[in-house]
Amino acid sequence: MTKLSVNLNAVAQLRNRRNLPWPSVTGIGRLVLEAGAAGLTVHPRPDERHIRRDDVFALKSLLRDFPDREFNIEGYPSEAFLALCEAVRPQQVTLVPDSPEQSTSDHGWQVRKARAVLVPAITRLKAGGMRVSLFIDEDPAVPPDAREIGADRIELFTGPYGGALGGAQADLHLDRLSATAQAAHAAGLGINAGHDLTLENLPQFLAAVPWVDEVSIGHAITSDALVMGFAEAVRRYTSVLESGGRA
Numbered sequence: 001m002t003k004l005s006v007n008l009n010a011v012a013q014l015r016n017r018r019n020l021p022w023p024s025v026t027g028i029g030r031l032v033l034e035a036g037a038a039g040l041t042v043h044p045r046p047d048e049r050h051i052r053r054d055d056v057f058a059l060k061s062l063l064r065d066f067p068d069r070e071f072n073i074e075g076y077p078s079e080a081f082l083a084l085c086e087a088v089r090p091q092q093v094t095l096v097p098d099s100p101e102q103s104t105s106d107h108g109w110q111v112r113k114a115r116a117v118l119v120p121a122i123t124r125l126k127a128g129g130m131r132v133s134l135f136i137d138e139d140p141a142v143p144p145d146a147r148e149i150g151a152d153r154i155e156l157f158t159g160p161y162g163g164a165l166g167g168a169q170a171d172l173h174l175d176r177l178s179a180t181a182q183a184a185h186a187a188g189l190g191i192n193a194g195h196d197l198t199l200e201n202l203p204q205f206l207a208a209v210p211w212v213d214e215v216s217i218g219h220a221i222t223s224d225a226l227v228m229g230f231a232e233a234v235r236r237y238t239s240v241l242e243s244g245g246r247a
């Protein structure tokens with residue numbers, strides 16, 4: 001079965017609206033793991049707009065209570081990022097070619113062009129016992145290059161598929177994602193996928209794209225949790241008001 005790693009970036013972004021500790025990133029992380037998620041994903045960005053350095057250590061500590069689950073840290077392999085990974089030692093590090101000013105990830109590695117950045121980073125992370133995954137576009141030419149420089153997995157960038165919102169364009173992306181997954185499997189790589197996957201587009205994705213080990217989902221699952229939980233929250237506040245504070 002394909003594993004679910006829940007990305008907590010959006011929870012951290014909501015917390016950071018105020019200088020207060022809720023929603024708690026580790027609290028939601030625990031809830032997510034107790035609900036059966038196979039792991040947690042974070043993408044600490046240099047400006048700490050959502051996940052902060054402290055969160056990464058706190059989540060590592062939380063995961064000690066769940067020894068069969070995994071921690072996946074995503075990011076650009078700057079010296080600061082690599083040092084953070086070496087200090088935390090997650091099971092998996094996903095390298096993403098984002099520049100600091102990007103609002104979100106919008107493309108994968110051109111692995112050949114990025115060899116000078118990727119080879120030392122992969123060597124360093126693997127020496128620390130971490131599995132390394134490379135975030136790539138839907139292009140079957142890329143997985144053999146990823147294998148050649150020592151990556152263990154690729155993560156398929158599913159943003160264009162998610163952004164197509166169904167229809168013929170989405171089918172086109174599924175064909176390309178499927179071809180890229182087949183190339184990765186043939187090259188001996190594991191396969192992850194993520195970005196803009198949702199409850200609505202996940203079934204078609206899984207039916208079309210083979211050998212997916214793990215999906216990481218954050219934005220949509222956070223949105224769904226709000227929709228699924230808002231009515232109960234309103235009921236509880238209403239109940240406090242009805243009781244005039246005497247309940």
Ligand SMILES: CC(=O)[C@@H](O)[C@H](O)COP(=O)(O)O
Pocket residue numbers: 007009010042043045074096103104105135194195196218
């Ligand atoms: C690498 C990737 O796929 C992204 O989805 C990322 O982890 C999300 O980052 P933001 O939450 O900062 O948009």
Ligand SMILES: NCC(=O)COP(=O)(O)O
Pocket residue numbers: 007041074155193194195196197216217218219220221
């Ligand atoms: N690697 C993708 C990820 O972690 C979550 O992306 P999204 O669901 O927030 O778009």
